[in-house]
Amino acid sequence: MVSLTIKSYTVKDIRFPTSLDKHGSDAMHPDGDYSCAYVTLFTEDEQLTGHGLTFTIGKGTEVVVRAVESLMELVVGVKFNDIINDFAGFWRKLSSHSQMRWIGPEKGVIHLALAAVVNSLWDLWAKIEGKPLWKLIVDMEPEQLVSTIDFRYISDVLSKEEAIELLKSKRATVKDREKEIKEKGYPAYTTSIGWIGYDDETRRGLCREALKQGYTSFKAKVGDDIERDKHRLTLIREEIGYENKLMVDANQVWEVNQAIDWMKQLTQFKLLWIEEPTSPDDVVGHATIAKALKPLGIGVATGEQCCNRVVFKQLLQLGAISFCQLDSCRLGGLNEVMAVALLAAKFNVPVCPHAGGVGLCEYVHHICVWDYVSVSGSFENRMTEYVDHLHEHFIDPAKCSNGRYVVPKVPGYLVGMKPESITKYQFPDGDYWQSVKRKH
Incomplete structure (x- = not known):
């Protein structure tokens, strides 16, 4: 070098x-x-x-x-x-x-x-x-990749040796999955239909457009008013049907018991998960919500505001999340992102990163490709958020085709912005x- x-x-x-x-x-x-x-x-x-x-x-x-x-x-x-x-x-x-x-x-x-x-x-x-970036880390031998991760505070749950063995267990079939994902892309879901400030006409139009673009998974914001939530979700289900997946996101607005009661009133919409139902730091609260909603078939997802690998470790230990929504910027960069992805793999919890925002889609499709090729080897219950705002400002923007992220080919982590x-x-x-x- x-x-x-x-x-x-x-x-x-x-x-x-x-x-x-x-x-x-x-x-x-x-x-x-x-x-x-x-x-x-x-x-x-x-x-x-x-x-x-x-x-x-x-x-x-x-x-x-x-x-x-x-x-x-x-x-x-x-x-x-x-x-x-x-x-x-x-x-x-x-x-x-x-x-x-x-x-x-x-x-x-x-x-x-x-x-x-x-x-x-x-x-x-x-x-x-x-x-x-995804290719750089896929090509690393397990020992080299693990050497980039600081295991302090998580070694009681995941040791370096366990992480290396986890990666080695998938090593023999890496090339097959790499070829597959280049051809198919990585499953995405759209949040662009679901912002809470949109009017009905805008929301309906965005649902129809997303369906034309090949999306089969959708997410909507909830939590300001239960009747407005029911109205929004009714409208979305009318447009996307019940054969497609629908998730909701409360962005931390509820108390623990309030989250449980609120979600019980939304069961008719067949929701896959409730995201950020309460304070991102309340690990036990998330576990309580997860236990209460499990009989209803609703999972708990969180992570965009989870500040470090230690919080994720506790969420996973207590069975508080069914979907790990790590954020590429809330965590301390790719080193810690990979630590959390390996923790999630140990607990068999799918990684579905938080994206949207500025540059997050550009970051996370590298993470998802690596997770599929080198860590999980599975698409089951795995999909990554895509929001179609602000990509025009990047030199090599993230792209989705037929509801799936296109695997990037350009060298780098690809968040370079246009001058x-x-x-x-x-x-x-x-x-x-x-x-x-x-x-x-």
Whole structure:
């Protein structure tokens, strides 16, 4: 591998005015402006840069940017080979800085910033190797891949040796699954039909369009009012029928008992899962909800706000989730994502990553391809969220065809943004935000 040094970086606050059309609206977050803290790493080779981002929804992105700047003091000037030769050690150095960890630890703003930094390193590694990210990690021998993961706090449930054996158990048939998924793609579901702020006409039109695009799984937001939820779900079922899958997402608005009572009133809609029914930190509460809803055939899904591998470990230990919705930016980058995916595999819980947002679809289709090819070897109850907003701002955007993610071929983790989009939407000095300021 070429010898490179991380010479410098930029980090930008990029915000898109999605609140204007209620894109992304849910019961907890009715007016988000989908945004990101966007990192670029520079080396002495001008052709080799690393891009990473972490998803936010507007105000507060500037705080994540400042946290990235603090972490970058540990990255700039370091030889890239030294990072990847002990990636687990370097990850721990970033996540466990003796002063900065105090404002986590391993959660919140500091962990969001960590994801942007770490994923930019993975993007750079994949580009150096000339492979899409999924292919880079699929091609790794189990020992090498496991060496990138920090097992601190999860080794009581999953040891390095167990992780290696899990990967080895699928190794002989990796090539067959790789060929298959390149041909078929990875199953996706759409949330674009289900934002809580949409009117009936918009929702019906989006359902019909999604059906034409080949989707067979759909998700809707719920939780603001039980009668409005029944109305929305009736409308959606009228459009998609009962042969297709339907999931709902409450985005943390309920108390534990309220979640159980509310969902019991929605059983006629044959729902596959309820997502984020209560506080993302309430592991026991999720277990209580899961136990109560299991006889009704409704699973519990969560993960987009689960801050680290430790919370996932507990959710899995207590049988609190039927679907593991890890988030590529809420966790501390790909290293921790892979740790959670391996934990889920041990408990035989399907990984169905959270996506949408800015750049999350671009990230997660790499994760899903790796999970299928190297870890799970199964499509059963596995599908990944797709939201059709903001992909036009990426150089190599995620694509879906006939309701399935298309396997990427371009080297990298593929969250590089178009320069003109950065110029227009950088906050607060981008062309768009300056024009808004002038109007007011």
